[in-house]
Amino acid sequence: MTKLSLLLNIVVLIPVCAGIFTNANWTLVSYGNNTPARSILLSVYLAILVVSIILLLKPDPKMITALLCVQIIYKFITPFTVGSISNPVVISNIFIAIFHCFTVFFIWKDGMLLK
Template identity: 60%
Template sequence: MLLPKLSLALNILVLIPVCSGLLLKANWALDSYGIETPARGILLSIYLTILIFSAALLFKFDAKMVIALLSVQIIYKLLSPIMVGTMTNPVIISNLFIALFHAYSVWKLSIIEKINPFVS
């Protein structure tokens, strides 16, 4: 179970500074995420939700919930460069690396738990 827990820890380690930067209106957040808009506020709420669930699942591990959380993240992170239209934004680049890590975690967890994430 180490790898999925590392994915949850990665979420926490990445999202604490990201959410803090967005909340505190840090210059790097403006450079990476653009000006403050309702869309950025919605993104922040999604990030906070992922942060909260990652922390909760790290302490009360549930394989199916971890697979669900990480799978949603993988999909949105892989869709991001298509929707944004660039591969050069630092958020997009980090998202792609995190998606790869999470995909490996989901694969390993589904094998260990004998869970097929695509069949109920």
């Protein structure tokens, strides 16, 4: 499951980061106009992408759990901060957070945090 969560991050974040960076038309609908706030979000996404790649190559259950827990929290908070559940980013965030919850559960259940 850890590999799947990290791969999910990578598969989702590569096109999202590329779209935000190139100001693709679909990013205007999902992320709004190109603003400093959107560029900060791109930085956060790039950090998650880089850490996901590193952890895929050199897995550490504690670090993976920390990364996924941060993502779970911010992704479940987005409907409240955006004020809508209909935004495509909010919807995908919820599904990804649910997937990551299962991964964190299995890491905990398998005792990988104790190693």
